[in-house]
Amino acid sequence: MRYANTKKVLVTGGAGFLGSHLCEKILDQGHEVLCVDNFFTGTRRNIAHLIDNPRFEMMRHDITFPLYVEVDEIYNLACPASPVHYQFDPVQTTKTSVVGAINMLGLAKRVKAKVFQASTSEVYGDPEVHPQPEEYWGRVNPIGFRSCYDEGKRCAETLFFDYYRQHKLPIKVVRIFNTYGPRMHPNDGRVVSNFIVQALKGSDLTIYGDGSQTRSFCYVDDLIDGFLALMETGPEITGPINIGNPGEFTMLQLAELIIEMTNSSSKIVTRPLPPDDPRQRRPDISKAKALLGWEPTVPLRAGLSRTINYFDHYIRN
Template identity: 70%
Template sequence: MRQYETRKKILVTGGAGFLGSHLLDRLLARGDEVICVDNLFTGTKRNIEHLLDHKHFEFIRHDVTFPLYLEVDQIYNLACPASPIHYQHDPVQTTKTSVHGAINMLGLAKRLEARIFQASTSEVYGDPDVHPQTEAYWGNVNPIGVRSCYDEGKRCAETLFFDYHRQYGLDIRVARIFNTYGPRMHPNDGRVVSNFIMQALQGKDITIYGDGSQTRSFCYVDDLIEGFIRFMDLPRAENGDPGFPGPINLGNPGEFTIKQLAEKVIDLTGSASKLIYQSLPSDDPTQRKPDISRARKYLNDWQPAVQLNEGLQKAISYFDDLLTKT
C-alpha cells in the first residue's frame, strides 16, 4: 500500500455508470484522488463530464476482464451491467465481467495490499423463499436461466472475494445492493423506476409485467453511496485484523408493489398514462426486501433517509431534463 501521501488514491471500476458516478462525486468532494475505469458499455461520459477537468480525477477507458496495473490505496469494484436488458444482451461477457473482473481486481488488491469493495447484488438471493432477505440466506437461484449470467456471476465473485480473504488475508468489503434509483440512471435500462418515469413523462402507457403485486424496495442513490463509504472506511481492529468483510445488505427496507410504484409515478408526474399488463419475465423475483440489521450494527446505525416520494421527484426532474435536451 502507498504510504507517502495522506490523500487516498482510489480506483472505481464502472465509475461512469449510475452508481459509480455518484461515488466519484462523494470521494472527490472529501478530497480523495480518484481514477475512474469504465469500458462505457453501459456507463456514459455524460455522467462524468463535470469531473473531467478536476485536478484529482482521471478517466481510463478499459475493460476489467483484462488486467490493469495501477498504484492505488483502495478499490471499489462496480464494473458490470446491472439491468436485465443490458446484462442479457451479451450474457457471456456479463459473466466474464463479474468473474474475470473480480479475479483481476483481487489480484491488483493483493499486490498492493489494498482494501477492495465488491458491489454485489440482491440477485444473489434469486426468487427468495425467505422474506425479508438476511445475509445468512443462501438464495434460490436458477443456475441455467436467462438471468443466471448476472446472478451466478455475482455469486461467483463473492466466492472469489471470500477465498482471497481467507487464503491471502485480503482486506475485503462485500455489499449486496438492493434496487437503487435516482439521477443518472440509464433511461433505457429496462428497470421499473426509469421505465415508469420515462413512459409517464412521454405520455405512454405504463407497462407492468405480471399483475403488479410483486414487491420491491427502492433505495435513493445518495443513501446507498453513504453506505458504501461507511462500509469501506470501517477501521481495522487493534490487532490489525481487517475487520468485518460482509456480506452486508444495503437497501431500503420500505416495501412497495410494482403497481403502487406505477401509481406514485403517475401522480408525481401528473401524467395521463394508463397501466397495461404483460406477462412476467422468466425467473423474475416476486419479493425483494432487505433486512438491514447488519448494516445498522456495523455502519454506525446506517439507514436510508430519503423517502420514496422525495427520491422519485428528484429522479423525475433528471429524466424530464434529459428529455428536454434530446
Template identity: 65%
Template sequence: MKKILVTGGAGFIGSHLCRRLVNDGYEVICLDNFFTGSKRNIQDLIEKPNFDVIRQDVTQPVKFNVDEIYNLACPASPVHYQYDPIATMKTSVLGAINMLELAQDNGAKILQASTSEVYGDPLVHPQLETYWGNVNPIGIRSCYDEGKRAAETLFFDYHRKCAIPIKIIRIFNTYGTAMHPNDGRVVSNFIVQALSGQDLTIYGDGQQTRSFCYVDDLVAGMILMMNSDPDFIGPVNLGNPGEFTMLELAEMVKAMTQSRSSIIFKPLPADDPKQRKPDITLAQQKLGWIPRISLKEGLTKTIQYFSNLEGL
C-alpha cells in the same frame, strides 16, 4: 492523498460514488469501458485535478498504484446484462480476479458491489445475509446472478488464501439521477413512460414487491462499509426496507408526473423475483447506516432529472 480506483465509475452508481470521493478530496481513478456508463455522468469531474478516467474493460488486467478499490463494473439491468450474457459473466468473474490481483499487488483494500440478486426468487422474507438464496443457475438471468455469486466466492477465497482485506455489499434496488433512460429498470421505465405519454407497463399482476433505495443513501453506505472495522468484511445488505408493489409504484409515478398514461399488464419474465426486501439490521449495527431519503423525495429528484433529458 489516498488513491481510489472505481471500476464502472462512469455508470449510474459509480458516477455518484466518484463524485462523492472527489468532493471528499481523494484522488480518484475511474475505469470504465462505457458499455452502460456515459461520459455525461462524469462530465463535471473531468477537469478536476484529483480525477482521472481510463477507458478499459475490467476483464483486462491493469497495473497501477492504488490504496482502495471499489469494484462496481458490470451491467446491472436485465436489458443490458442479457444483451451479451457471456460478456456479463466474464465481467463478474474475470473482473473480480483482476481487481483482486491488483489489490494483492498493492496491499489495497477492495470492496465488491454484489447484489440482492444472489438471493434469487427468495423463499425467506425479508432477506438476511445468512440466507443462501433460491436461484436458477441456468436461466436467462443467471449470467448476472451467478456471476455475482461467483465473485463473492472469489473474494472470500482470496481473503482466506492471500489475506486480502475485502468488503462485500449486496445492493438492493437503487434508483436516482444518472440512470440510463433505456436500462429496463422499473423506476426509469415508469418515469420515462409517464413523461413521454406511453402506457406504464407492469409485468405480472403488479403485486410483486421491491424496496427502493435512493442512490445517495447507497453511496453513503458503501463508503461507511469501506471504512468500517477491518474484521467486518460482510456481506452486508444495503437497501431501503420500505416495500412497495409494482402497482403502487406505477400509481405514484403517474400521480407525481401528472401523466395521463394508462397502466397496462404484460406477462412476468422468467425467474423474476416475487418479493424483494432487505433486512438491514447488520448494516445498522455494524455501520450505523440507515437510508434517509423517502421514495417520494427520491422520485421527485429522479423525475426532475429525466424531465431535463433531451427527447423526453
C-alpha cells in the same frame, strides 16, 4: 500534490449510474479518483462535470483484461446491472463478474489495497425467506436467463472470500438492493426509470404480471453513504452486508405514484411476467444498522421527485 492522508481510489464502472455518484463523493472527501469504464452502459455524460477536477482521472478499460495501476483502495462496480443490458451478451456479463473480480483481486493483492465488491440482492434469487438476511443462501436458477448476472455475482463473492481467507486480503462486500436516482440509464429496463420515462412521454406504463410483486427502492445518495461507511470499517468487518431501503412497494403502487407525481395521462398496461422474476425483494438491514450505523434517510416520494426532475431535463435536452 498528494497529501499524506489523500488516497488514490480506483472505481471500476465509474462512469455508470452508481459509479459516477461514488466518484463524486470520494472527490468531495479530498481524495484522488481513477475512474475506469469500458462505456458499455456507462456514459461520459455522467462524469462530464468531474473531468476538469485535477484529482479525477478517466481511463477507458475493460476489467476482463488485467489492469496495472498503483492505488490505495479499489471499488469494483463494473458490470451491467439491468436485465436488458446483462442479457445482451450473457457470456461477457459472466466474464465481467468472474474474470473482472479475479483481475481486481490480483491488483489489490499486488498493491496491498483494500478492495470493495458491489454484489447484488440478485444472489438471493426468487427468495423463500422474507425479508432477506445475509445468512440466507438464496434460491437461484443456475441455467436461466438471469443466471449470467446472478451466478456471476455469487461466484465473485466466492472469489473475494477465498482471497480473504487464503491471502489475508482486506475485502468489503455489499449486496445492493434496488437503487434509483439521477443518472440512471433511460433505456436500462429498470422499473423506476421505465415508469418515469413512460409517464413523462405520456406512454402506457408497462407492468409485468399483475403488479403485485414487490421491490424496495433505495435512493442513490443513501446507497453511496453505505458504501463509504463499510469501506471505513476495520478489517474484521468484511460483509456481505445488505444495503437497501426496507420500505416495500408493489409495482402497481409505484406506477400509480409516478403517474400522480408527473401529472401524466399515461395508463397502466400489463405484460406476462419474465422467467425467474422475483416475486418479492426486501432487505434485512439489521447488520448495516449495527455495524455501520447506517440506514436510509430519503423517503421514496422525495427521491422520486429528484429523479423525475433529472429525467424531465434529460428528455428535453
